[in-house]
Structures are given as structure tokens and as C-alpha cells.
Amino acid sequence: MRLTSEFWVAALVRRINNSGAFAALSHKGAAEAGAIFIKFRNTDGTYDLFGPAPQMVYDETKPNERLFTPLKASVAEADINDDLDKQKRWDRDLWIVEIEDYRGDRTDLFPVAEG
Known part of the structure; x- marks a missing residue:
């Protein structure tokens, strides 16, 4: 059974803030199943945007895991905001x-689909 979007986002924000990075909710969606987008601030002031990964990248052993795919990388915040x-x-x-993480390493913050 897949976690609701509301529960998953709350856990993500709490985990990131407890890790020393910073996360905040900027738009609240549907509690049960709203799509989740992640706006990530890089150390150089540019932004990356991640959105839900397509169904074809999900592993059969973990069909309920939430995965993200890069949509934009190292662009101005205004560009990300326009897309959102x-x-x-x-x-x-x-x-x-x-999310802001000045370590510059997001690999342990949220799952990004391979390939």
C-alpha cells in the first residue's frame, strides 16, 4: 500500500530538517494522491526541479515507492516558478x-529514478 502524499511529504520535510538541510512546503495539494514536485536550491544559487517519475521506471519489487525524475537542472528560480x-x-x-542543502548532495534526501 502506498503512503498518502500528505504523509509522505510531512515525513520528507521532517527528515530533511532533522538532517541539517532545510525543507518547506510551498504548495499543499490533495491529501491522498496529489503529485509531488521538488524544487531544489543548489549551492551556486541555481535550482533543479524534480517531478514524479514515469510508471515505467518503477521496480517490480518496490511498486509503491515514490521516485522522482529530473525535469530541469541548474536554472534560475524564475524558470522553475514559471513551470510550477x-x-x-x-x-x-x-x-x-x-529544499536547500548547502552540502550540495541530494542523493540521500529523496529517491531519484536511475537512467
Whole structure:
């Protein structure tokens, strides 16, 4: 059984904040199953955007795990915000989590799909 978006986001924000990085919810979506997007601030001031990975990348042994795929990398914040605003017009149920980690290493913060 897959965790609800609300529960998963709350756990992510808590875990990241407890790790010494910073995470905040900037848009609250549908509690049960809203899509989750991650806006990640890089150490150089640029941003990366991650969204839900396509179903075809999920492993049969972990079909309920949430995976993310890179959508944009090392761009200005305004570019990310424009994309997220367009996405919100199409899907008001989405969640947006903003993360800052000045270690510059997001590998242990949230799962990104391989390949």
C-alpha cells in the first residue's frame, strides 16, 4: 500500500530538517494522491526541479515507492516558478516541496529514478 502524499511529504520535510538541510512546503495539494514536485536550491544559487517519475521506471519489487525524475537542472528560480505555475493551473492537487542543502548532495534526501 502506498503512503498518502500528505504523509509522505510531512515525513520528507521532517527528515530533511532533522538532517541539517532545510525543507518547506510551498504548495499543499490533495491529501491522498496529489503529485509531488521538488524544487531544489543548489549551492551556486541555481535550482533543479524534480517531478514524479514515469510508471515505467518503477521496480517490480518496490511498486509503491515514490521516485522522482529530473525535469530541469541548474536554472534560475524564475524558470522553475514559471513551470510550477503552469503545472498548478493544470493540476491544483499537486504538492511543492522546496529544499536547500548547502552540502550540495541530494542523493540521500529523496529517491531519484536511475537512467
